Amino acid sequence: MGFWESLLIWPERPLPSLLVLLVLAMPFLYVARDPVHTLIRRFARALCNPLRLGARWLSETALRLRNRNREVLFAHGGREVKLAIEREFERVTTLVQRDLEGYPALQRRLMDQITRIEEDYKRSAEVPPPPPEWVKAIEAIAKIKATGDGVVERILSDIRDSIDEIYQKVVAEYRGAYQERHHILKGFLPFWRSVSQTLTQVERNITSLHDSATKIDSNVSKLENIFARREQAEHFLTTSATTQFFIAGLVMLVAFGGAYVNFKLIALPMSAMVGGGDYITETLRASEIAALVIILFETLMGLFLMETLRFTSLFPLGNITEKMRRRLMWASLAILLVLAGVEVALAVMRDLIVSADVALKQSLGTGAAAAAENGWVGRIPTFGQMILGFTLPFALAFVAIPLEYFVNSGRIVLGTGLVLLMRSGAFALRLGANLAREGGKLAVTLYDVVIFAPLAIERWVNAMRETSARRNKMRAISGFGKRASGSEELI
Numbered sequence: 001m002g003f004w005e006s007l008l009i010w011p012e013r014p015l016p017s018l019l020v021l022l023v024l025a026m027p028f029l030y031v032a033r034d035p036v037h038t039l040i041r042r043f044a045r046a047l048c049n050p051l052r053l054g055a056r057w058l059s060e061t062a063l064r065l066r067n068r069n070r071e072v073l074f075a076h077g078g079r080e081v082k083l084a085i086e087r088e089f090e091r092v093t094t095l096v097q098r099d100l101e102g103y104p105a106l107q108r109r110l111m112d113q114i115t116r117i118e119e120d121y122k123r124s125a126e127v128p129p130p131p132p133e134w135v136k137a138i139e140a141i142a143k144i145k146a147t148g149d150g151v152v153e154r155i156l157s158d159i160r161d162s163i164d165e166i167y168q169k170v171v172a173e174y175r176g177a178y179q180e181r182h183h184i185l186k187g188f189l190p191f192w193r194s195v196s197q198t199l200t201q202v203e204r205n206i207t208s209l210h211d212s213a214t215k216i217d218s219n220v221s222k223l224e225n226i227f228a229r230r231e232q233a234e235h236f237l238t239t240s241a242t243t244q245f246f247i248a249g250l251v252m253l254v255a256f257g258g259a260y261v262n263f264k265l266i267a268l269p270m271s272a273m274v275g276g277g278d279y280i281t282e283t284l285r286a287s288e289i290a291a292l293v294i295i296l297f298e299t300l301m302g303l304f305l306m307e308t309l310r311f312t313s314l315f316p317l318g319n320i321t322e323k324m325r326r327r328l329m330w331a332s333l334a335i336l337l338v339l340a341g342v343e344v345a346l347a348v349m350r351d352l353i354v355s356a357d358v359a360l361k362q363s364l365g366t367g368a369a370a371a372a373e374n375g376w377v378g379r380i381p382t383f384g385q386m387i388l389g390f391t392l393p394f395a396l397a398f399v400a401i402p403l404e405y406f407v408n409s410g411r412i413v414l415g416t417g418l419v420l421l422m423r424s425g426a427f428a429l430r431l432g433a434n435l436a437r438e439g440g441k442l443a444v445t446l447y448d449v450v451i452f453a454p455l456a457i458e459r460w461v462n463a464m465r466e467t468s469a470r471r472n473k474m475r476a477i478s479g480f481g482k483r484a485s486g487s488e489e490l491i
Helices: 003-007 014-031 033-100 103-124 133-142 150-227 231-274 286-308 322-364 380-397 400-450 452-490
Strands: none
Touching: 014 033, 014 400, 014 452, 033 150, 033 231, 033 400, 103 150, 150 231, 231 286, 231 322, 231 380, 231 400, 286 322, 286 380, 286 400, 322 380, 400 452
């Protein structure tokens, strides 16, 4: 018989046994009603108060952290916008110094040439001068009708021939003048094209300058919003930081893939250099650690190279001189070149090791694949490994750029996520406190439901007492009235 069955009166009939036990325990439960209620309320309060305190602490901490993140967000956004404005100003300065510095002289020269072109064009479009006045007189004489007189007809014929000769001569001179003008205009055609190209280039520079001015105005507007601590600027900076964080994370994943390929490329030949049988731990080889150190060292040199080239600002190198910066740049580049050369040599060694392994398997007759044919076709994998070994160190050097964006935006994104997590925790604790408080009230009500019979008797007794008290009061009032009326009658 178990413990539960030992408590029952009739173990084979648990429900009647429980009802009988409840009836028997009901007087005791009724007597212990107030202490049990107090115990339940204190227990609920003991659960509710710490939860409410925890929720309040999390809410206040989340608010302080949000304010701190907001300051960091505005500071980071302001610095980025300032750098963008400085870059646009540098671009505008370069554009003005390079292309627009001699623009006034160029404009004057262009205006002079355009004026000359217009004058020549007007001269080329001049109408032929009118014929002299005597030509009209000769034309009038030439229009005289023939009268049959031979002398007169001969004279008229001579006049017509003279007029035709003069006309042909004038037309020839007119055509010659036009040909000369057209020749002059044709000589100006290359200059027109040059002027057109120059004006197109000037228009392109002006358009680029206008675009830069528009970007500067937009960035200045953003900077004003940041300084004013506006919600629009906060939303924009948060969205931009989140986008940068995920894009930089994606690029970092690609870089990790390249680093893994580089590791697999040099891990095998490194075993021939440092010994393939050396183990640092039971499963970790010394050759793998050496290959990993080379890759990390290449990444570190890439970080220094990008830092000295001012592409990133991860390290506090602002205090060093420009000469020292250039020395660091050349040193980092030289070390990267040496490491790239080492990787090329390791790639060749890896190919030799693989070829020797294949030859050994063939000699043992293990059914290994046939060796590649000799010649440049068989050298393609070796060349590919050499190219990968030389380019991957420089590719890893560019990891510094997405790494900087990942670090800068990660602080904002993680801070925002932590604030959201704290607010969620505060909500959960506040919900738990309310559930504990309402659970205590529910437990008190359920306890009263269990002892409903004594409570009903108590209410009945209280009601009877109140009824009896009212009756006694009414009797006392009526007796006092009767005595008062009797006194008035006596009076």
